[in-house]
Amino acid sequence: xxxxxxxxxxxWARPSEILDLTRLATPVALSRASFMLMxxxxxxxxxxxxxxxxxxxxxxxxxxxxxxxxxxGLMLGVSVMTAELSGQGKADETGRxxxxxxWVGALYGLLVTLLVVAGAEWLVRGFGFDEELVEPIVxxxxxxxxxxxxxxxxxxxxxxxxxLRKPNLVTAVSMSAVVLNAVIGLILVPQxxxxxxxxxxxxxxxxxxxxxxxxIAFMTPAxxxxxxxxxxxxxxxxxxxxxxxIANAAEWGAFNMTFIIATLVSIDAGTIYGLAVQMMGVxxxxxxxxxxxTSVRVAERYGRKEGAGVRDASRLGIAASILLGLVLAxxxxxxxxxxxxxxxxxxxxxxxxxxxxxxxxxxxxxxLAFAAGVTLFDGLQVVGAMGLRAQGVVWLPTIxxxxxYVGIMLPLCVWLAFTPETAPPANNLLGAVMFWPAHWxxxxxxxxxxxxxxxxxxxxAAGTAQVLSLEWKSxxxxxxxxxxxxxxxxxxx
Numbered sequence: 216x217x218x219x220x221x222x223x224x225x226x227w228a229r230p231s232e233i234l235d236l237t238r239l240a241t242p243v244a245l246s247r248a249s250f251m252l253m254x255x256x257x258x259x260x261x262x263x264x265x266x267x268x269x270x271x272x273x274x275x276x277x278x279x280x281x282x283x284x285x286x287x288g289l290m291l292g293v294s295v296m297t298a299e300l301s302g303q304g305k306a307d308e309t310g311r312x313x314x315x316x317x318w319v320g321a322l323y324g325l326l327v328t329l330l331v332v333a334g335a336e337w338l339v340r341g342f343g344f345d346e347e348l349v350e351p352i353v354x355x356x357x358x359x360x361x362x363x364x365x366x367x368x369x370x371x372x373x374x375x376x377x378x379l380r381k382p383n384l385v386t387a388v389s390m391s392a393v394v395l396n397a398v399i400g401l402i403l404v405p406q407x408x409x410x411x412x413x414x415x416x417x418x419x420x421x422x423x424x425x426x427x428x429x430x431i432a433f434m435t436p437a438x439x440x441x442x443x444x445x446x447x448x449x450x451x452x453x454x455x456x457x458x459x460x461i462a463n464a465a466e467w468g469a470f471n472m473t474f475i476i477a478t479l480v481s482i483d484a485g486t487i488y489g490l491a492v493q494m495m496g497v498x499x500x501x502x503x504x505x506x507x508x509t510s511v512r513v514a515e516r517y518g519r520k521e522g523a524g525v526r527d528a529s530r531l532g533i534a535a536s537i538l539l540g541l542v543l544a545x546x547x548x549x550x551x552x553x554x555x556x557x558x559x560x561x562x563x564x565x566x567x568x569x570x571x572x573x574x575x576x577x578x579x580x581x582x583l584a585f586a587a588g589v590t591l592f593d594g595l596q597v598v599g600a601m602g603l604r605a606q607g608v609v610w611l612p613t614i615x616x617x618x619x620y621v622g623i624m625l626p627l628c629v630w631l632a633f634t635p636e637t638a639p640p641a642n643n644l645l646g647a648v649m650f651w652p653a654h655w656x657x658x659x660x661x662x663x664x665x666x667x668x669x670x671x672x673x674x675x676a677a678g679t680a681q682v683l684s685l686e687w688k689s690x691x692x693x694x695x696x697x698x699x700x701x702x703x704x705x706x707x708x
Contacts, residue, residue: 232531236508236509236512236531236532237508240504240507240508240509242382242383242386242504244500244502244503245390245504246373246377246382246385246388249386249390249393250500251496252393252497253392253393253416253419254493254496255494255496256397257272257415258489258493258558259557260400260412261404261409262559263560264405264408265405265408266486266559267482267486268351270477270478270482270485270486271348271352271355271408271409272355272409272412273471273485274342274344274352274355274356274474274475274478274485275358275409275413276359277356277472278331278335278338278360279331279356279359279363280468281464281468281471282327282331283363283366283467284466284467284468286320286323286324286327286460287459287463288457288460288462288463289319289323289453289460290374290456291374291456291459292312292316292452292453292454292456293312293313293315293316293452294374294377294378295452296309296452297309297379298378300312301380307441308436308441308442308444309379309436309441310435310436310437310438310440310441312375312444312452313371313372313375313437314437315452316371316374317371317372319453320367320368321364323367324363324367327360328361328364331357331360332357335353335356335357339352341649342475342479342649344478344479354410355410355412355413358413358414359413359416362418362419362420365421365423366424368428369424372424372427372431372437373385373388373389373427375437376430376431381434384430388423388430391426392419392420392423393419395419395422396418399411399414399415403415458604458609458610458612458613459613461613461616462600462613465616465617469620469621469625469673470492472649473488473492473628473666473669473670474492476666477489477632477666480632480663481663483575486575487575487582488667490558490579491579491582491586492586494554495586495590498543498547498593498594499590501543501594502539502590502597502598505539506532506598506600506601506602509529509531509598509602510602510604510605512528512532513529513602514605514606515528525606525692526689526692532602533595533598533599533682536591536594539594540590540594541591543587543590544590544591547583547584547587547590548584548587551583551584552576552580554583555576555577555579559573559575560573560576588671589671589675592674592675592677593677593678595679595681596616596619596674596677596680596682599612599678599681599682599684599685600616603681603684603685603688606688606689608684608688612681616677619674619676619677620677623672623673623676624670624673625669626651627668627669628666628669629649629650630652630657630665631659631664631665631668631669632660632662632665632666633650633653633660633665634653634658634659635654637653637660638650638653638654638658
């Protein structure tokens with residue numbers, strides 16, 4: 216009887232396959248979650264000590280979020296090339312790969328920092344913020360930009376370590392940075408508010424950079440002399456992540472734009488929406504770990520030209536995402552009131568008897584309940600996209616990302632949130648384009664709920680399209696691998 220039951224299980228559902236996926240996904244999920252945990256920690260500390268200033272940081276993240284998202288994609292080449300050499304038994308030659316990544320990351324980080332610092336005021340004014348909000352948002356934007364260089368070099372090192380199968384080191388450093396960020400925030404925020412949070416985040420990124428550089432110096436061949444690479448290796452390393460970088464920039468930039476839309480509805484709307492999305496972001500990073508593990512498993516089978524293996528690895532990733540999504544959604548629905556209270560009520564609010572934060576709890580709790588369902592599709596889109604890239608399918612998931620988050624989400628959020636009478640003034644061409652949908656026929660004026668409905672529709676569209684595309688492409692993966700002579704393409708987000 217037991218034998219017949221096992222025989223009926225599909226290949227992708229075997230316990231050994233599930234264990235392998237779990238072992239790969241867990242440390243990467245924890246390290247990736249650290250990015251959103253920092254943001255969530257910042258949001259909580261501000262909600263406790265300076266609740267009206269949370270939107271100042273969330274809106275200050277727009278240019279840094281876009282540039283850092285693209286930069287993470289750019290550093291993907293370090294992971295891919297290192298994994299390929301390591302898989303060929305040439306781990307000692309990988310030093311040239313990470314050194315190139317560090318140089319590219321340094322140049323990109325410096326350029327982006329200069330551009331964001333110089334253009335911050337023009338960008339912020341273009342969105343039509345009230346004059347009293349312009350200066351503090353510009354200030355936090357510029358401080359956050361100063362962390363870009365540390366972020367880029369840290370990402371190059373962390374992707375290098377993960378590709379060398381040392382993900383636990385990355386997890387340890389990332390989580391220690393979350394703790395450091397919280398400590399600095401608790402020291403600075405009571406006196407400096409949003410500015411304190413911005414400095415805490417920037418300081419944490421520089422801390423990670425220093426620790427990662429030391430780790431790769433003592434525990435990897437990063438700085439050892441390595442033979443010259445084959446012709447075209449440098450170009451390939453820096454081209455492999457461009458599609459992912461564009462997708463990251465579109466998704467991260469679009470979500471950061473929704474913070475601006477919510478803040479322009481009202482400061483309270485920006486606070487509630489920001490906290491809900493930060494919680495969604497932490498859950499999203501769990502899916503990034505699952506997606507990374509799925510992409511590794513898909514890439515290994517694609518490189519061996521195993522069409523059935525690619526399909527099985529892809530289907531297990533999607534099945535695991537659905538199961539995990541249902542569990543996380545149920546937990547968030549059941550705990551919505553507790554989470555809302557925790558996010559909004561800190562020691563100062565309790566001691567002073569202030570009721571403003573408490574009055575926001577019912578709305579935040581309701582939004583968290585709705586967010587629970589959205590996170591399932593948000594997770595499916597990232598796992599689906601990474602499974603596609605692991606088969607060398609780069610531009611299809613990118614088109615889906617850009618179409619869903621830029622083509623659908625942003626105009627829909629504006630159209631649902633405002634009416635021609637409530638839309639902010641367009642201070643330049645950027646503002647005019649951004650808020651043009653508010654003047655379309657039938658604009659709804661739903662406020663912050665319009666923004667949330669907009670991101671929900673886009674997430675459902677992206678998740679559905681990525682999963683269907685993954686299943687479609689996985690069916691022909693073996694044939695494509697044979698034609699391309701594939702050797703483990705893209706394996707990380």
